[in-house]
Amino acid sequence: MEKMFHLLFPDVCVICGSLLNGSERYCCTACISGFDRFRSPSEAEEVLRHAIATRFSDKFLFDRGWSLFWFHKDNSLQQALHAMKYEGLFTIGTLFGHQLGQWMLQGDVPGDIDCVVPVPLHYLKKVERSFNQAEKIAEGIAQSIHKPVRPELLKRKRYTESQTSLPAPLRRKNPAGAFQAGKSSMPPHVLLVDDVITTGATIASAASALRAAGVRRVSIASVALAAKE
Numbered sequence: 434m435e436k437m438f439h440l441l442f443p444d445v446c447v448i449c450g451s452l453l454n455g456s457e458r459y460c461c462t463a464c465i466s467g468f469d470r471f472r473s474p475s476e477a478e479e480v481l482r483h484a485i486a487t488r489f490s491d492k493f494l495f496d497r498g499w500s501l502f503w504f505h506k507d508n509s510l511q512q513a514l515h516a517m518k519y520e521g522l523f524t525i526g527t528l529f530g531h532q533l534g535q536w537m538l539q540g541d542v543p544g545d546i547d548c549v550v551p552v553p554l555h556y557l558k559k560v561e562r563s564f565n566q567a568e569k570i571a572e573g574i575a576q577s578i579h580k581p582v583r584p585e586l587l588k589r590k591r592y593t594e595s596q597t598s599l600p601a602p603l604r605r606k607n608p609a610g611a612f613q614a615g616k617s618s619m620p621p622h623v624l625l626v627d628d629v630i631t632t633g634a635t636i637a638s639a640a641s642a643l644r645a646a647g648v649r650r651v652s653i654a655s656v657a658l659a660a661k662e
C-alpha cells in the first residue's frame with residue numbers, strides 16, 4: 434500500500450508524507466535534519482574504529498572508515514532506510530551514496546582506493562527485494578570519488594552450502610564462511626560498502642573473504658552506524 438502511495442505521489446517525503454519543494458528529493462529537509470549526523474568524517478572514523486575494536490579486538494583491522502549518521506531505532510533515518518530496502522525506492526540508496534561520497538571528500542580520501550565493492554545480499558533476500566541497496570549506495574560513492582564499482586569481486590555463499598562440506602584449505606581461507614571472493618584477480622585496496630553497520634560481523638566477514646583472496650587493504654563505508662541500544 435505504501436509503495437503504491439509513493440508511485441502515485443512521488444513528490445512527497447517518504448518519511449512524513451509532506452509535499453517536497455523543488456530542490457528536495459525523497460526526504461524533506463525537516464526530516465533529513467532529524468537524522469543524527471556525525472560532526473565530521475574524522476569523528477565518525479574514530480567512533481567506527483572504537484566500535485569495531487571493542488567487538489573484534491585485532492581480528493578485524495580495516496584501513497580507513499566512513500559513516501554518515503548514527504542509527505537509532507525509531508529515528509526518521511530508520512524510516513528512510515526502510516523505504517529504501519522494502520519499498521523499492523532504490524534511488525534513495527544512490528542519494529545516500531552521493532552524500533557519503535561528498536562526506537568522504539570533506540576529509541582525506543586515500544588516492545590508492547582501487548574500487549568500491551557493495552556487501553552482497555543473501556541471494557534469497559535479493560529475490561525478495563529484487564535489488565541490493567548496498568549496491569546503490571556503492572554507486573553513489575563511486576560517482577563522487579571517481580572509482581569503479583565492482584560487485585563481482587564478492588559473493589554471498591549459497592544458503593545450503595555448509596561450511597563443513599568444504600575441503601580444509603578452503604575453510605581456512607574463508608573462516609567466517611558467509612562470503613566468497615569472485616574469480617577476478619583482486620586489486621590491492623578495496624572500499625567495502627554496506628547500508629548500516631550494527632555488530633560489524635557482516636562487514637568483518639566480507640572483509641576477511643576479500644583478504645583471503647589477496648586484497649591487501651580493506652576500507653569501509655556505511656550510511657549509518659548503530660548506536661549501542
Ligand SMILES: [Zn+2]
Pocket residue numbers: 446447448449450451460461462463464465
Ligand atoms: Zn519529511
